[in-house]
Every structure is written in structure tokens, then in C-alpha cells.
Amino acid sequence: MTAPGNGNRPEVPAEGGLVAEVANMTAAQFAEHQTEVFEAVAPDRDMEVSVGQTLLDVDDVTVRFGGLVALDSVSFGIRRGEILGLIGPNGAGKTTCFNAMTGVYRPTSGQVRLEGRPLAKASRHAITQLGIARTFQNIRLFGEMTALENVVVGTDARHRTSLLGALLRSPRHHREEKQAIDRAMALLEFVGIADRAADRAKNLPYGYQRRLEIARALATEPKLLCLDEPAAGFNPAEKEELMGLIRTIRDDGYTVLLIEHDMKLVMGVTDRIVVLEFGKKIAEGLPAQIREDPAVIAAYLGVPDDDVA
């Protein structure tokens, strides 16, 4: 099994701690530890659809901003267990589509359904609890909190202790708190940044912040993880590493929707692709089909490779 996150075993830090423990493990111990991390991070929710069935339905969704039609009768499904790429030239409607799915915007018409249930009236918080998590084009972390705390906050969406239980520090609250910290630590290791768990988010390097956003989204145990240009600002090697992480996330049992600006990367990492242009869906299919699709080629004609999504 390959290492999660950045694929490297951490260096032994002078101050010791968990990362030092991992770095000092024998190969067999390390493999066993990795299996434990994968198991701790894997989704643990009851789901009503099986792998390969439609998890999320975007059904004839239109979003208007005044006179502008940002999404025009768009329909597609996301199947449980796949990485679906959402691509299209600038202004095509990709982020609007994410926003319509995650409760930021209400569709002007049409419906988004998760496991068959319409999300129309659900708040953003309710949608997170129902199982859709996302990252943003512009990183949004709690800068003053540590990396670990940022992830623990994400696990709160899944806590069951009442406020009274928390105030009285009930045994259940204690148990949930410990589980949240253990899971958050496993998530940081999974995305490859456990060595900076105790650092404030604002002091982390940019690439670590991007990975931390993903760990925090995974902490909610999402049925669907939506990543909005997670590799923005990365160099090619960092992009490759991040795509490796996204594949690992899928292999661990998650379903991923990916907006990404780099066409070559999208082709390499996704199972299927939906293409938008001027708010309309112009193509949907396997990466090999999309690459050859005349409408997609026309939409991207003249757009340099690294300036398309």
C-alpha cells in the first residue's frame, strides 16, 4: 500500500510525538499503521445507495442572477464511489453548480437530490450534516486555530452529545471528544500534514493549507466531497501529488466531485467528466470520450492548456 498524503514517510522531528513514532517504525509496523489510518479515515455512515448507483442528482437545474442565466437546465448524476470532473471555460457555471448543490444558492428552477431526497429547503449546515462537504477556490480556514483544531471542528458536525452533556462533561462527551481528536489526527496523517498538527493554520505553507481544507471537509464524513480547484496555485509536481491524494480518497470509499483548472490533470484523475459552457451542459462521458468530443474541442479551442478547467 502506498503512503497516504504526500506519499512520503515523515522525517523524525526533534520534538518527538506521533510523527516521530511513525518515522521510527519498521516497514511492517508502518504498513500496519497505514492500514489503521485508512480504516480510521474511511466513511462510516449508513448510505441508501450502493456503489455505482446515483448518489446525487442535479435535475434540470437553472440558476439566474437577474438577467444572466448562470446555469441553464443542467442535469447530471454523480455515482457513489466515482471521481466526477466538472469542467468548462471560465464563467461556464461550475462554481454556481457547486453553490446550487451546497445550499449557497437556491436553484431558480429544477432540483438537487441526495440519495433521492430533494435538498431544496435545507440550509447549508443541514446539507453538510446530510453529507455534502466542500472546499473553496479561496482557502477558508480558521487561521488562529491549529491544524488539528480546524479538523476537530469539522468532526463536530457529526457529534451527538447534547449541549447539556457537553457542559456537564458527560462520559459520552469525553468519549466523543477523544474520538474526534483521534480521527482528526488520522485525517491529518492521511492528507500528509500530521507533522504540522500543532501549528496555527495561518502559519502553514500554502500547500498544507489546501490539504488541511480537504482533511476538514473529510472530518464531516461526507457522502460527497466537492473540491473546487484544489490544486490552484500548485506547481506540476504538487498537482500530481494532490491528484494522487484525491485518488486515495476515492479508493478509501468516498465519492468526489472535482472542479480543476488543469485539463490534463482532470483527464488523468477522473472516472467521468461533465462539461459546461455558458451555463449549459455540452458533454458528459469518460475522459477518453470527452477528449475527442467535437463540442468540447470547440469550447476549448484557442484556450491554452493551463487556462482551462
Ligand SMILES: Nc1ncnc2c1ncn2[C@@H]1O[C@H](COP(=O)(O)OP(=O)(O)OP(=O)(O)O)[C@@H](O)[C@H]1O
Ligand atoms: N453571485 C453572482 N451574481 C451575479 N453573477 C454571478 C454570480 N455568481 C456567478 N455569476 C456569473 O455566473 C456565471 C458563471 O459563473 P461561475 O463562477 O459559476 O463560473 P465558473 O465556471 O465557476 O468560472 P471560473 O472557472 O472562472 O471560476 C458568470 O458569468 C459569473 O459572472
